[in-house]
Amino acid sequence: MIYIAVVETFQCNRAEKVETAVSGRTFFYIEWLGHESGQCEMAPMPGFVLRVVSRSYLPPSGVLSIELQLQWADRPTEHFDTQVELV
Numbered sequence: 001m002i003y004i005a006v007v008e009t010f011q012c013n014r015a016e017k018v019e020t021a022v023s024g025r026t027f028f029y030i031e032w033l034g035h036e037s038g039q040c041e042m043a044p045m046p047g048f049v050l051r052v053v054s055r056s057y058l059p060p061s062g063v064l065s066i067e068l069q070l071q072w073a074d075r076p077t078e079h080f081d082t083q084v085e086l087v
Helices: none
Strands: 002-009 014-023 026-036 046-053 062-072 078-086
Touching: 002 026, 002 062, 014 046
Parallel strands: 026 062
Antiparallel strands: 002 046, 014 026, 062 078
């Protein structure tokens, strides 16, 4: 198993959907955030989301790219990329 922790800020007034996928040597974490709707009475609170990926979906060794995308309904998409060495 591979564990990937992603720092998120809670969005109490936006629809949200998260998907993960593996293609070749790249793991994708994609979060879609909808338009703001109404007032949010809570202060933004950062938190962690832990994703678990079975090694059977990944290459046995070598470099794995991790691409994180925040796809906003009303802003440009944000990309955050990193790599890990699988052994």
